[in-house]
Amino acid sequence: DQREWPFGTEAYHGMARTADLAANLCWLGHARRLVPAVAPLARLVQVAADEESQKAALRALRALSADVACLEALLPMEAFRSEALEVLHKSGDEPEATDLLSYLETMELSLSEAQKLVDASKAFVHHGPSVRDLAEHFASRAPLDGELTPAQVLE
Structure with missing residues (x-):
């Protein structure tokens, strides 16, 4: 069910486009403002009727999870991880x-x-x-799953 937004503009945003927009905003440095989007994106992964929307939501969640606050919002979602991510991972079709x-x-x-x-x-x-x-301090210098160089450690 798509709804016009903003009202009166005749603009209908698809789920995949919205998820891509969230990922783009994240890469532009706005991840912290997107913490409220984590749960709806996780829900989209679970209920998406099309593969494009599901993949876009997964990419957006991965981008957002580089932010500590977004990661903290995503980690407690055990049902999402066990029911959606595990199943998709085991199917082998969703890298x-x-x-x-x-x-x-x-x-x-x-x-x-x-x-x-x-x-x-x-x-x-x-x-x-x-x-x-x-x-937070580490993430300001390198990806959370990355490593700091000796020069970065001394900063």
Whole structure:
């Protein structure tokens, strides 16, 4: 069901186009403002009637998940991950789903390990940064699943 938006313009935006727009806005630096779009995009992956919309939503979610706030919105969506991403991954037909699932699993493990380190160091570092603060700082220098160069570490 498409609806005219903005009203009176006779413009009808398809789901794939909307998902592509979210990805483009993310690449332009507006990912943080798109946190509210994470859940609808995940829902689109689950209910999309066409492959184009589903793939566009998967690409948008992968782009958005590079932002820590968007990642935090996506990680708790266990049903989405187990019911949609796992099924698409196992079918082997959706490399976008495999990429997103792999990234989310890697990030979940990395954040969990970072939290363990922060907890273990509390006796020595009383006012250390939170895992979220560390992730934000890291993400400002490199992709969350990437590595920092020695020069970046010294900045």
